[in-house]
Amino acid sequence: MPRKFFVGGNWKCNGTKASIEELCNSLNKGESVESSPVEVVCAPPAIYAQFARERLRKDFHIGLQNCWMGKGGAFTGEIAAEMIKDMNFDWVILGHSERRHISELHENDDTVAKKVEYAQTVGLKVIACIGETLEEREAGHTQQVNERQLAAIAPKVKDWNRVVIAYEPVWAIGTGKVATPEQAQEVHLFLRGWLKKNVSAEVAESVRIIYGGSVNGKNCGELAKQPDIDGFLVGGASLKPEFLDIVGSFRSSL
Numbered sequence: 171m172p173r174k175f176f177v178g179g180n181w182k183c184n185g186t187k188a189s190i191e192e193l194c195n196s197l198n199k200g201e202s203v204e205s206s207p208v209e210v211v212c213a214p215p216a217i218y219a220q221f222a223r224e225r226l227r228k229d230f231h232i233g234l235q236n237c238w239m240g241k242g243g244a245f246t247g248e249i250a251a252e253m254i255k256d257m258n259f260d261w262v263i264l265g266h267s268e269r270r271h272i273s274e275l276h277e278n279d280d281t282v283a284k285k286v287e288y289a290q291t292v293g294l295k296v297i298a299c300i301g302e303t304l305e306e307r308e309a310g311h312t313q314q315v316n317e318r319q320l321a322a323i324a325p326k327v328k329d330w331n332r333v334v335i336a337y338e339p340v341w342a343i344g345t346g347k348v349a350t351p352e353q354a355q356e357v358h359l360f361l362r363g364w365l366k367k368n369v370s371a372e373v374a375e376s377v378r379i380i381y382g383g384s385v386n387g388k389n390c391g392e393l394a395k396q397p398d399i400d401g402f403l404v405g406g407a408s409l410k411p412e413f414l415d416i417v418g419s420f421r422s423s424l
C-alpha cells in the first residue's frame with residue numbers, strides 16, 4: 171500500500187488572534203483534500219490551538235508542538251499529553267531540533283524518547299523529529315547522529331502507523347538553505363534501511379518519513395518526487411498562503 175503523503179505546518183511560537191484568523195482565511199480558500207492522498211496537520215502555539223481549529227478548514231487537522239513526558243501534575247507551565255487528547259487533538263510534534271538545541275530547552279534523546287513513549291500511551295499520534303547539525307554533517311557524522319536519534323525513539327514506538335518520522339537537518343531550518351532532493355533522499359533511504367534492519371521490513375516500507383528545513387512552494391515539488399520522501403514538516407512557509415502549494419505537492423509524489 172502506498173504511503174499517504176503527510177504535510178505538517180509547524181507554526182512555532184508565532185501568531186496573534188488576528189494573524190491566525192487571516193492565515194486560516196487564506197488556507198481555507200484552497201480546494202478540499204478530503205478525498206486526496208494527503209494528510210495535513212497544522213500545529214499552532216498551544217494557546218491558539220482551539221482558536222485555530224474553530225477557524226481552519228476541517229480537512230486540515232490541528233496538532234500541538236510539544237507535551238510533557240509523563241502524567242500531568244506539579245509541572246508548572248507544561249501541557250500533559252492527556253490534556254491534548256482530552257481536547258480531542260490527535261497529533262503532537264516531539265523532539266523538534268529547536269527543543270533539542272536551544273540551550274534553555276535542551277531536550278536530549280532520552281527526554282524525546284520518554285515523550286514519544288508517553289504520548290502514545292494516551293492515544294496521541296506523534297511527529298518525531300531528528301536531524302544533524304551543520305557541524306555534525308561537516309564532520310561526516312550525518313548517518314551516525316540520525317541513527318542515534320532514531321534508535322532512541324524506535325523501541326518506544328507501539329504502533330508505527332501512528333508515528334511519522336521528520337528528518338530535519340538543523341542547518342536547513344529557517345536558513346533558506348534547503349537540502350537538495352538528493353541529500354534528503356540519501357538520509358531518508360538510510361533511515362528506512364535502518365528501520366528494516368532494526369525493526370522490520372514491514373515498518374520500513376510503511377512508515378512515513380517526511381523532510382523539514384526551508385521547504386517552500388517552489389522547492390517542494392522536486393523533493394516530493396524522491397521515492398523515500400513522504401511529505402514535509404514546514405516552518406516559515408506554513409504561515410503563508412504558499413502552504414497550499416506545499417500541500418498540493420503530493421501530486422508530484424504520485
Ligand SMILES: O=C[C@H](O)COP(=O)(O)O
Pocket residue numbers: 180266338342343344345346382383384385403404405406407
Ligand atoms: O518544523 C519545521 C522546521 O523547523 C522547518 O522550519 P522552516 O521551514 O522554517 O525551515
